[in-house]
Amino acid sequence: MPLFGFLRGIFRPKCPAEFSSGNRGRPGLPGAREDVVPGEQVERPPFPLGEIVKPASRFYRSLRKGTGRARHVEPRNLEPPHLSPFGGMTPQEREVLASNLTKSLDENLKIVMDIFHAPRNADLIVRKFDIRAKNGTKEAALVFISGLVEETTIRRDLLGPLMKINLTKHKVNVSIEEACRRLVPELQVKTGRTFSEVVGAAVEGKTVLLIDGDTGALIVETRSVEHRSVEESPNEAVIRGPHAGFVENIRTNVSLVRQHIATPQLVSEYMYVGARAHDPIALVYIEGIVNPKLVEEVRRRILNVRADSAGTIPQLVHLIEDHPNNPFPTIQLTERPDKVASMILEGHVAVIGNSPAAMVLPSTLWGLMHSSEDHYIHFIPASFLRFIRWGALFATFYASAFYVAVVTYHPEMIPTQLLFAIASSREPIPFPTGIEVFFMEIALELIREAGIRIPTIIGPTIGIVGAVILGQAAVAANIVSPILVVVIAISGLGSFAIPNYDLVLVARILKFIMILVAAVLGIPGLTMATVVLVTNLFSLRSFGVPLTAPVLPWSRHNPDILIHGPWYSVETRPQNLRPLDAKSRTRLHRLKTPVKVRSGGHGRDGDLT
């Protein structure tokens, strides 16, 4: 121990080294400091340290240069980090939050209750009790928010030991340090010194122990939030492969990914987004594979979200994507941990939160058309299914519009017999083809939207019955032609076969634009719309990576773009991600030398030894 080192313990209570890693987290407020306990990755938002350091360093430089007295620079108003839970508070409140706890328990509790607007705010629970110790009976209190904590843990591991123990026998003074060392049998604990730490811990679902006469606080991990159990993802179901999907709990979600990648190199970096909501999110990636610049860019964008709440992961997407005004998805969302794990192994970064969807960055157009199923079946059927999906995408975009263009402007394209069939079926229809198609597409969208809102039990029935009855009734009433019903059905089915929901939404909107253009300018109009569409696609980027990479611009990649190649040929990671480790496996040789077989003896040729 350094000389006079013991004085530090007098002025600032501190957990012993075995409890605290000494790894300083970034302070949440001016003057705030905290110790982070190993195993609990609490990452506070960045604190504008430069604002304090700059005047000091300027002064130092001026001295070294001999330029005379440094210009006195008042540090600017130190705004709290916009990501802390105190971002929306007044300067006075922030000042209080930044101050240290006092020795008086009553005073501390009064301030905490004021901050939480208790007792009006009934969720804040303050449980007072006594601890008997050598230095007399000390008043103590537990502070937590009802509903966010596991009450059994508080009863069993906090209130129980603290109320029952009699420290007078052991001649021990009660203090936060002693509580941390001897009294609280919890795994994740840390000490706090300021009101900001106490309040921050409480809103996160932790329990804070305050003791009269002590200027410290013990923060104990007691979080427990109700969430549904792990179930199959409803939107990305597969026939083979794992059936687990993400849930509304970040810890569970990260652990689901960890089950697939059991390596110490899998890093889950926790941070908070939103000044008031303080939503926890985790950046998950593999150190040694992912490009550090990608992680840095993701981190930068997330930390720059200046909003009260970032909401769920799908909402956060809109705050950090490259082209927020463009409807095309540039960030892939998935509900499947195995898909996230597979993409992380390729060098992507996943962002996971309290949401049943995780985002994977960056994305490519080709990836949006991939399904998890592709990885669990033979590559030939997998490739075939991909072609079907691309066909479905084109059918959604063009089926109805092409029908309008051909029937209205280019009947010479249609075989004569089919032309007669269409002409005879359209003969009693009073509307132009464009209007007819438009109405039917709107009807389909109505059925689809109503199917989502109708209660689950009758929803599918209404959808099918509605479609059949509506189609038949429309044909019988001579509002639409029978052939059109087939075209609309192809278009509608196509949209259901697209694996990415965001892409489906875009396709559904663009379908109407295509119909409009085809009705006005026929196939030339469709060509023009296609040129705009393709140009738009080629101009998009996902975290700096072109959406059409690695095809255009070309870079080395696995045969896993339009088709899925054989598994033994999947050897490299996508080079458009610039991974640190380009090879995903060493060149895989299939066994050319047969396994040793037994010859002679009792076995037959071909028996494995």
Added chain:
Amino acid sequence: MNEGTRFRIDDGRIDWVEAAGLVVTFEITKAFLVFPEKIAKEGLTAAWTIPLVSGLLASLFIWVLVVVSKAHPGMNLIQITNYLAGPTVGFIAGVALYLYLMIIIVTGFREVADVLITVYMPLTPLGFFLASAYAVVFYVAFQNTETLARISVLTSTVVVGMAIILAALSIGRYNTDLVFPPLGPGLIPLFKKYGVRQSIYGEFLSLGMIAAYLREPRQVGKVAAVSLGISIFTFTLVVLTCQMVFPIPSLLRVSAPFLRVARVIKLGRFFQRLDSLFVFVWLGVSLLQAAVAIYLASLVLATVFHLQSHKPFVVLNVVAAYFGSWAIPNLAAALTIAFDLARPYGLLLLDIWPPTLLVLTLHKKKQLREGAGGA
């Protein structure tokens, strides 16, 4: 290990494949309309040799352009001219190139619009069609170099593939007798045409502008070789196919002969009119060609006026091109301006400008060497 390599692909830089796609798209789109008819009129039965031989002749000047670009990496033709010959000459050269590009856009698009309106959309007003098409051109030209180059790779692949497919599907209608006598109008007139019709490769001047955006400036030669090869092949294929399907007297009377080739192909009963699909591809490529031309014209102006971005000039150029297309009275006038006026005289740009720059470059190097020696 990729430690230290860039993560974000640099903005505004393109690979050699993308640059080649851009040049090919800009160059070969004109092959699919009246081009075979015009060439057939000059070369008769030897028409197919004109794009082939004049392409080989033009390669000499394109090689000079490559050498000049390589000597000044990261600079476009106008910047090189400014550097070697001063801003006044640079300005004049820039304006000449700008006018050349604008005439190509205006005449080319009028040609496209006229054929489409006549053949496919007879009830649609020309003005409405032109306005819609130029709106698309504006959107595409407003993008950055990378986006344009990537789409160009796609479209050039599709359109060359389409030409090969059409040529292959019409094999049943080929008559090899139609390319005889092999010398057509005779050796001397044919050689004159070889010289003049280097002008069909005038669009290769775009290489001098695009070379500045190459990620690897040394690859400009590769870009030129690949794009010239593809262009010569496509032109020759298109003319040869038209020649072998239609006898010369018919060919001279058919407007847009390659489109007619698409029409005469029979693929059983279901595909009655393959040309409609061909039009889909061909119009898409034409729109992109116009966008590339507008982009290049805007880039020329931006360089001349020392602006960082070409975008302010895109609007101006699109409006000018729209009214320019209107100003031409009919298709025949558009063809005369394009083939008999702009391109032959535009050839001067290709044949004089890069060689002059090469001489100046060599002179400058000599001066620098002497200066260094003297010092």
